[in-house]
Amino acid sequence: MIYTLTLNPSVDYIIEAGEIVLGALNRTSYETKLPGGKGINVSRVLRSLGVESKATGFLGGFTGKYVEEFLHKEGIYTNFVKVGGDTRINIKLKAEKETEINARGPEISTLEIGLLKDQIKQLGKGDYLILAGSIPSSMPQTIYQDIVQICKETGAEVMIDAEGELLKTVLEYKPFLIKPNNHELGQFFGREISEVEDAIFYGQKLVEAGAKNVIVSLAEMGAVYINESGAIHASVPQGEVKSSVGAGDSMVAGFLAQYLKTNDRANAFRYSVASGSATAFSIGLCTPEKIESLLPEVKIHKFQ
Ligand SMILES: Nc1ncnc2c1ncn2[C@@H]1O[C@H](COP(=O)(O)OP(=O)(O)OP(=O)(O)O)[C@@H](O)[C@H]1O
Numbered sequence: 001m002i003y004t005l006t007l008n009p010s011v012d013y014i015i016e017a018g019e020i021v022l023g024a025l026n027r028t029s030y031e032t033k034l035p036g037g038k039g040i041n042v043s044r045v046l047r048s049l050g051v052e053s054k055a056t057g058f059l060g061g062f063t064g065k066y067v068e069e070f071l072h073k074e075g076i077y078t079n080f081v082k083v084g085g086d087t088r089i090n091i092k093l094k095a096e097k098e099t100e101i102n103a104r105g106p107e108i109s110t111l112e113i114g115l116l117k118d119q120i121k122q123l124g125k126g127d128y129l130i131l132a133g134s135i136p137s138s139m140p141q142t143i144y145q146d147i148v149q150i151c152k153e154t155g156a157e158v159m160i161d162a163e164g165e166l167l168k169t170v171l172e173y174k175p176f177l178i179k180p181n182n183h184e185l186g187q188f189f190g191r192e193i194s195e196v197e198d199a200i201f202y203g204q205k206l207v208e209a210g211a212k213n214v215i216v217s218l219a220e221m222g223a224v225y226i227n228e229s230g231a232i233h234a235s236v237p238q239g240e241v242k243s244s245v246g247a248g249d250s251m252v253a254g255f256l257a258q259y260l261k262t263n264d265r266a267n268a269f270r271y272s273v274a275s276g277s278a279t280a281f282s283i284g285l286c287t288p289e290k291i292e293s294l295l296p297e298v299k300i301h302k303f304q
C-alpha cells in the first residue's frame with residue numbers, strides 16, 4: 001500500500017487579482033479553495049491515475065473537516081490523527097506574479113506525535129511512505145528522521161519531498177526517492193543552482209549520500225533524474241502556466257504511478273515531468289488526459 005504523510009496539511013485559498021496594491025483594499029477576480037499539503041496532493045493525483053493510497057498526518061478544526069470530507073468524496077482513504085487546533089489556510093495569489101503565503105499550522109502535542117508514530121510502525125515491506133512538506137512550527141525538527149528510522153526498521157520504502165535542512169537528516173537511511181527543486185537543492189549545498197549541469201552534479205552527491213533515485217525539478221527548465229547508473233534531463237512542454245501549486249507533488253505521484261506500472265525508471269521520470277507540467281497548466285491538479293496529451297512534448301536526454 002502507498003501512504004502519504006502530510007504533517008502540515010492546508011486548505012489552499014486560491015485567488016486571482018489583476019494587480020495588488022499593498023496598503024490598499026484589493027478585490028479578487030476569481031477565487032476557489034482546495035485541500036492542500038504536499039502529501040495530500042500526491043494522494044489526489046495518484047487517485048486520478050487509478051492508484052490507491054491512504055492519506056495520513058494531522059488534521060483539526062473546521063478546515064480539517066473540509067479537507068477530510070473532500071478526500072472522502074474523491075474516494076481517497078484517510079487515517080489522520082485529529083488535533084485540537086485548526087488545519088492552516090494557505091493563500092495562493094495569482095496577480096502579476098504568483099505569490100504564496102503559507103501559515104505555520106496548529107500546535108501538535110507529544111501525545112498526537114506518539115499516535116502518528118504508532119501508525120507508521122504498522123507499515124512494512126512492500127509499503128511506500130511519501131513524506132512531503134513542511135513541519136508545523138510546534139513539532140521537533142527531527143520528526144522526519146524519526147519516521148524514516150521507523151520505516152528502516154519495518155522495511156517500508158520512503159519517498160521525501162522536503163526542504164534542504166530536512167533532507168539532510170534522512171539521506172543516510174537510503175530513501176527510495178527524493179525530489180528537491182533547484183532552490184531546495186541549492187539550500188542543501190549552500191549555493192545557487194540554476195543550470196542543468198549543476199543540478200546533475202549536486203543531485204549525484206545526493207545519490208552518493210544514500211538516495212536511490214533523485215529528481216531535481218527546475219520549473220520551466222524541466223527536470224533532471226539521477227541514480228547510480230547516470231542522469232537524464234527532460235525538457236518541459238510549452239504552455240501557459242495557470243498555477244504551479246502542486247506541480248512538484250504531481251511529479252512525485254506521476255513517477256511512482258508509472259514506476260509501479262512499468263518498472264522502468266526513465267519512463268517513469270518522463271511521465272513525472274509531463275504530470276508536473278499538466279498541473280502547472282491547470283488550476284488545481286493534473287488529469288491523466290492532460291498528462292497523456294503533453295507526454296509527446298517531453299524530450300529526454302541521457303548523460304552517462
Ligand atoms: N513554466 C513551466 N512550463 C512547463 N512546465 C512547468 C513550468 N513550471 C513548472 N513546470 C512543471 O512543474 C514541475 C515542477 O516545477 P518546480 O520546479 O517549480 O517544482 P516545485 O517548486 O517543487 O513545485 P511546487 O510548486 O509544487 O512546490 C517542472 O519540472 C515542470 O514539469
Ligand SMILES: O=P(O)(O)OC[C@@]1(O)O[C@H](CO)[C@@H](O)[C@@H]1O
Nearest residue numbers: 036037038090102133134245246
Ligand atoms: O508549507 P509547505 O508544507 O512546504 O507547503 C504547503 C503547500 O504550499 O504545498 C502544496 C503544493 O506543493 C500546497 O498545496 C500547500 O499549500
